[in-house]
Amino acid sequence: MQLKAPASLDPKHPEYREHSGHVDEAARSRAVPGSRGPGGPRSRRRAPRPAPLSRLNAAVGPLLNPLLRLRPRYPHADRTGWRRWAPSWRQWLGVVLTFTGLTAGFLGVAYAATDIPENLNSYATQQDNVYYWSDGTPMARTGWVRRQEMPLKDIPEDVRDAVLAAENASFYSDPGISVSGLTRALWRTVGQGDTQGGSTITQQYVKNVYLNQDRSVGRKFTEAMIALKLDNQMSKDDILEGYLNTSWFGRGTYGMQRASQAYYAKDVGELDVSEAAFLASLLKGAGLYDPALSKANHDRAVERWSWILDRMVDLGTLSESERARYKEFPDPLKRSPGFDTGKQSDYLVELAARYARKAGRLSAKEFDLGGYQIYTTFDRKQETALTDAVAKARKKARKTDAAKAKALHFGAASVATDGRILAVHGGPDHRTQGYNESNATTVPAGSAFLPFVYASALENGVRKTRDGATTEVTPQTLYDGDDGIAVTTPEGPYWDRGGKKVTSRNDGGKSYGQIGLGRALALSVNTPFMQLGMDTGLDRVRETAQRAGLLSSSFGRQVPAMSLGSATPSAIRMASGYATFAAAGTHVEPYSVARITRNGSKVTLAKPASRRAVRAGVAEAVQSALEDAFRTAHPGAGSASTVAGKASAVAGKAGTVQNDTAAWYVGTADSVSTAVVAYRIDLTKSLEPLPLDGIAGSLGDSVPYRIWSGARGIG
16 A cells, blocks of 8 residues: 655655655765766765864873873772872872973983083182292292192192092092082082082082082082083093192192192192191181191091091002001191291392293283292392391491481392392382382492493593594503593583583592503592593493493483493392403393293293303403402402302492492402492482482491492401
């Protein structure tokens, strides 16, 4: 039986289609992919794309599912009591892994971001310069840091082992930091504000040379990062060397070398293992372990010293038999060996430092960084003798006339014939008088200049007419020695700028008539030499004096008065000039430094200039006249001294200055030339010399001669 749709139904109605068996072709084409609709082409429809968040969830979800299980679900339904609220082991593991990963990542970034500073701390590079007497004993030091670097190879192995035992036994195997020690140090920093302890040698070195000394977590963390990086870039030996040279040991010293000198008055290379163990104990805190500070310090030092030696035995760096030898604590000096500063040594340092920079071709910046050992030419005994002689003369002058003595100054210097400056007197005290009187060009040389005029005439000859031939001069050549004679030129008298004839005068207005030049020098007759300078040529006189050692800067105008000593040489230069005559006419530029090292390495020095100033025969004639001068003026004094069993003639002469503003004595004995000058200047008013007015003694018994003879040991 077939059912038929009611006629009342619309054919387009769905029920009509369902009951009638008709199929909607459009619906079929939508439902079946690739079907064609009535009268049209085949059409394609794509499935809608999932949202981006859905795609990310689909990709990551499977990976996160295990972690999501760690998510705490409180309370746990399957547990009772407090366990309902306790995280599971998976959750704890997740926390630990997450913290570890974040920490590792943070440290990795911090390590990569940390750079080793290019500039070291100023006190890590600053050293002091040490000056030595000619016999090698310390004389003085300069610089605000007492530190001297030493190469690791020059630091004994026992010293290194003692330091490692005291501070960081695992130094050669650790990565530059100690995790346990760092943790303890950080805990102390946070809890108690104390960062001491917990640092490796590498960390301590980093703190010494790269960082400041503040106590903070940030500084400690930076220290550890730099230490790790430094350990990868520097050798362990280099780190240890730097540490031993920059650590503080108390008594104002930095570095093992200066500590060794401060506590035991010896170089680090001379330390034994017992002394090294004590010095190593100071690294823990010199304020707590310097025995000289207190009895408690002494007790602590003994205890730590003993522990370090025992620790060395445990580490195998010291045998038990050797340990048994060290039962007594090696008490250090009560105080550091001092240097004689503030007095004459400061004048010596001033001269040596200037010469060292010049001869070593060192810039002021290089020299001020320190680390130099300057071995001077200064003879300790001769310096003491010269200083004592000046002090005696100054004391006597104060008793004679205290008012005049206040403005009295003495400059003195002793120079060997080979150019070595052996001693100087620079003034009463460098702290109150900053300039060096031995090197000052303050007053004229006066008649002490006459030997240079004589030498130039003997060397060059004289010329009486403008175009005439040169005539040879000998010690017997006669000149007019009368007082007040006029100075002449080939054209007639010499007139000054005021239109007056220039005349020369002798001391005391004494006349000598015709006198041989050698005799005139021995008697210090002025008038022959003023004319002799004109006949020789003032330019030649000046050249001879400069070749003998005087500086061109000490000369003024070339006028007849130049022959009577208008030049203003220093005591050092006058002594050097007379030394040229004693050295057979060979001049060596005066020098104050024999050699220089920097932290054990030799510094190349320019050799002092040496030149032939005058012929040997000329020098011999000048020296002979000076010997006669000494014997004539001081007949009661010994005319010879003995050095190394050989007799040495004594030579010298006094020098007076016009207007009585200075008095000189320059002479040689034992191949050493010494010049002494006395003058008066009131520095509170002006630099103009004042008359001596008898405060410097008489011509025959002058104060400069007494100082000279006292310093040279001549009666």
